Amino acid sequence: MPHIAIWSLLLLVPAFIRIPHHSEADFTDLPAGFFLSVNLSSITLFYLNAFFLYPRFMNRRYWAFYLLSILAILGAFYGIKLMLIARLFPAIPIDANTKRFAFFSAFPFILASIIYRIVIDNISREKKLKEIQANQLLTELKFLRSQVSPHFLFNVLTNLVSLARTGSDQLEPSLIRLADLMRYMLYDSGEKKVTIAGELQYLKSYIQLQELRFGDEVTIVTTFETDEAGERMLIEPMLLIPFVENAFKHGVGWIERPAISITIRLADGVLDLMLQNRFNEQEQSKDARSGIGLTNVRSRLDLLYPGKHTLALQKINDTYSVHLKIDLT
Numbered sequence: 001m002p003h004i005a006i007w008s009l010l011l012l013v014p015a016f017i018r019i020p021h022h023s024e025a026d027f028t029d030l031p032a033g034f035f036l037s038v039n040l041s042s043i044t045l046f047y048l049n050a051f052f053l054y055p056r057f058m059n060r061r062y063w064a065f066y067l068l069s070i071l072a073i074l075g076a077f078y079g080i081k082l083m084l085i086a087r088l089f090p091a092i093p094i095d096a097n098t099k100r101f102a103f104f105s106a107f108p109f110i111l112a113s114i115i116y117r118i119v120i121d122n123i124s125r126e127k128k129l130k131e132i133q134a135n136q137l138l139t140e141l142k143f144l145r146s147q148v149s150p151h152f153l154f155n156v157l158t159n160l161v162s163l164a165r166t167g168s169d170q171l172e173p174s175l176i177r178l179a180d181l182m183r184y185m186l187y188d189s190g191e192k193k194v195t196i197a198g199e200l201q202y203l204k205s206y207i208q209l210q211e212l213r214f215g216d217e218v219t220i221v222t223t224f225e226t227d228e229a230g231e232r233m234l235i236e237p238m239l240l241i242p243f244v245e246n247a248f249k250h251g252v253g254w255i256e257r258p259a260i261s262i263t264i265r266l267a268d269g270v271l272d273l274m275l276q277n278r279f280n281e282q283e284q285s286k287d288a289r290s291g292i293g294l295t296n297v298r299s300r301l302d303l304l305y306p307g308k309h310t311l312a313l314q315k316i317n318d319t320y321s322v323h324l325k326i327d328l329t
Helices: 002-016 032-057 063-088 096-104 107-166 171-188 196-217 241-250 281-285 292-304
Strands: 219-226 259-267 270-278 309-316 319-327
Touching: 032 063, 032 107, 063 107, 107 171, 107 196, 171 196, 196 219, 196 241, 196 259, 241 259, 241 270, 241 292, 241 319, 292 309
Parallel strands: 219 259
Antiparallel strands: 259 270, 270 319, 309 319
8 A cells, every 4th residue: 555655646746746947858848648657667667676686686696696687677778768758759859868867767766676675674574583582482481381390290299298108187188289289280371371360379279288288387377469450460370389389498397487478469460479488598508409490480580571570589597588579561
């Protein structure tokens, strides 16, 4: 459509503009057919260069051939125009001004076709680059997601092994809770996004699993507060679990009076997670794999919410704290 509009405007120009008299060649009352034939030939030259010559031959290998081709075509079009003027408009003398008009009238179209081709090529390159970046992002996110499940299952199964060894009667309900978690991981978290409500229910199930395991040995305080948007607002699945998982992994064990506090609030489209747990620095330093989950979640946050999240991790005395804010709007 833009092409049709531009060419239609160009072809209608002679109907509104009178060409002034400059020399012995009188261009004052040229017939419309003359301008129509000249412009149609120039438009043909525009498309010939923009879609055939320039994209095929304007490169390091064929640039000389391209320039020669342009000169040859300009010469051919120049001859054709003079022939048309002589045969169709015999009243117009073939003098120097007529020849200059016939020759140089094609140059603006050649220049416009080169600019057009450069712009189109740049737009195409940017589009392909964005597609490549989007595919790379999707691939990286899939890889990061694939890391979450094995890392999560490793820690949960380790916890269940300890229940089995002690013959705890909490093993069966823990396995049932694990089945619920795996159902979420297999079916719900496969989506690109999940609702805040669904993600928080997953976190609650995980915390309940830990409560079954530790009983009264660990003080666990949770606060989950969401507005109505929690049922429809979406978030990357399994994005928050690494923080909760690390709290249980490093907040129990060789720690006196272990305590874990988890607060998650959603208000005005902003998700706010605050988490605290006591830790043993010496015990934590022994685990070479302790940073896998946090490294993973940092990468996912940077990829999915660039400029729309803040993450603060602090160690003060024997307390480790996490404060994460994500703008989901």
